[in-house]
Amino acid sequence: MYLAALRDTAIVAAQTTLPVPAERPRSSLPAPIKKAATAMAVGTALQIGVSLTGKYLARQAGKQAVNAVRPRPAKRAPRENQTVVPQPAQQVDPHPFAAAVSETVVIRRVWIRRSQ
Numbered sequence: 001m002y003l004a005a006l007r008d009t010a011i012v013a014a015q016t017t018l019p020v021p022a023e024r025p026r027s028s029l030p031a032p033i034k035k036a037a038t039a040m041a042v043g044t045a046l047q048i049g050v051s052l053t054g055k056y057l058a059r060q061a062g063k064q065a066v067n068a069v070r071p072r073p074a075k076r077a078p079r080e081n082q083t084v085v086p087q088p089a090q091q092v093d094p095h096p097f098a099a100a101v102s103e104t105v106v107i108r109r110v111w112i113r114r115s116q
Contacts, residue, residue, distance in 0.1 A: 043109055050107055057103075 029037075 046107065046109075050105070054105070 028034075
């Protein structure tokens with residue numbers, strides 16, 4: 001690698017060529033097709049996002065349901081040198097027997113074809 005960098009090389013002038021016409025790029029797609037492709041991409045992204053969100057919410061609801069049923073260890077008695085801070089009054093639970101609450105969000109997409 002280093003020998004190639006230190007070796008003397010002959011410098012040759014570049015040959016000039018006649019100007020060559022540039023290749024024409026492929027024509028772009030019509031606007032309605034571009035809009036349809038964009039709409040499909042956005043719709044797919046939304047569908048994937050909703051699917052992942054639903055799975056995440058279901059997992060969190062399951063964890064909360066398990067934590068609500070699992071018994072908690074008893075609190076330790078305060079030490080002699082610690083002062084007990086009075087706790088504020090807790091609000092009354094409107095659903096004392098509910099273990100978990102789950103909500104489902106459904107998004108429905110409808111494609112409307114318009115004639116121009």
